[in-house]
Amino acid sequence: MLDVRRLRLLRELALRGTIAAVAEALAFTPSAVSQQLSTLEREAGVALLERTGRRVVLTPAGHNLVRHAEAVLERLEQAAAELADTRQGLAGPLRIGTFPTAARAIVPAALTALARQHPGLEPMVSEIDPVCVADGIRVGELDVALIHTYDFVPPLAEPGLESRPLCVEAMYLASYVGAASVTAAGAAAAGATAAGPGEAVGRWRNAPWITATPGTLCHAMTIRACEASGFTPRIRHQVDEFTTVLALVAAGQGVALVPQLAIGDAPDGVALTRLPMSRRTSVAFRSGAAGHPAIAALTAALRGAVPEELRGPPQQDRHGAGPAGPPFTPVAHG
Numbered sequence: 001m002l003d004v005r006r007l008r009l010l011r012e013l014a015l016r017g018t019i020a021a022v023a024e025a026l027a028f029t030p031s032a033v034s035q036q037l038s039t040l041e042r043e044a045g046v047a048l049l050e051r052t053g054r055r056v057v058l059t060p061a062g063h064n065l066v067r068h069a070e071a072v073l074e075r076l077e078q079a080a081a082e083l084a085d086t087r088q089g090l091a092g093p094l095r096i097g098t099f100p101t102a103a104r105a106i107v108p109a110a111l112t113a114l115a116r117q118h119p120g121l122e123p124m125v126s127e128i129d130p131v132c133v134a135d136g137i138r139v140g141e142l143d144v145a146l147i148h149t150y151d152f153v154p155p156l157a158e159p160g161l162e163s164r165p166l167c168v169e170a171m172y173l174a175s176y177v178g179a180a181s182v183t184a185a186g187a188a189a190a191g192a193t194a195a196g197p198g199e200a201v202g203r204w205r206n207a208p209w210i211t212a213t214p215g216t217l218c219h220a221m222t223i224r225a226c227e228a229s230g231f232t233p234r235i236r237h238q239v240d241e242f243t244t245v246l247a248l249v250a251a252g253q254g255v256a257l258v259p260q261l262a263i264g265d266a267p268d269g270v271a272l273t274r275l276p277m278s279r280r281t282s283v284a285f286r287s288g289a290a291g292h293p294a295i296a297a298l299t300a301a302l303r304g305a306v307p308e309e310l311r312g313p314p315q316q317d318r319h320g321a322g323p324a325g326p327p328f329t330p331v332a333h334g
Helices: 004-016 019-026 030-044 060-085 100-105 107-117 130-138 184-190 197-202 217-228 242-250 260-265 293-305
Strands: 049-052 055-058 092-098 121-127 144-150 161-175 208-211 234-238 256-259 271-286
Touching: 004 019, 004 030, 004 055, 004 060, 004 130, 019 030, 055 060, 060 271, 060 293, 092 100, 092 130, 092 293, 100 107, 100 121, 100 260, 107 121, 107 293, 121 293, 130 144, 130 161, 130 271, 144 161, 144 217, 144 293, 161 242, 161 260, 161 293, 197 217, 197 271, 208 217, 208 242, 208 256, 217 256, 242 256, 242 260, 256 260, 256 271, 271 293
Parallel strands: 092 121, 092 144, 208 234
Antiparallel strands: 049 055, 144 271, 161 256, 161 271
């Protein structure tokens, strides 16, 4: 009989590539991981791993077993969800991952509603960049998480995860038209909504840029939007918190791309130009867990907490800039 815990280790090795990475993610020692995988090979009766020097790769049989492991793990999640649904009331910890703007604008109201309906639940919120969510959910550090994707940064298929759409935000170019470092042409651009991102973003090719830190989706989004407009941004500051980004824009330190959830924090003097770009937020969890009552309850609470302005047209450009471009429509709940 194949041990499901060892199947999980094999799946993690297929995803992470090295025994050391698996050990670090699951808080094991590398030798313990190796021993468990060797035991799995004996249980399977065939070679699952091929060792070449210090490297370990999966054999064709190993890859095939991983495919079955995904199905097994999903069915176990479904079974856990069905068992939880038979209990009287929801109770216990619910580990939630989120990114900062959602943590401020959506999560508090959702937790308030959740506490009223299910006082026995104990939500535990952690900030995490969406690029790290998949690992956290798969290894059990998180039960559910808010993730986002951007235009120009297509989502990657993540084995072992499912998601449900939550909302869609407009994207804005934030600039400070009064800063001495901004050219007259750039100042004019801040007051116009362009027909496409290339025109609106390209006008700021000579300005200093403020981006998120490398390795985050927000950083990749800005770099790729600029590259799609025909230039590589000259980055002056790298900051993850959009409140700080907007403060730096207000200080004339550069321009930045910001999502709609962040623009309520824009200081006076910051011009916001609506772009034909979007950020999409979803609720992610382990495959098979969609029917878990705690996951379903949190998802419903999150949907109820989505700010009203995300359910209709984006806000108008500030400083009398004129129409903010076409309205966006939230993704249908599914």
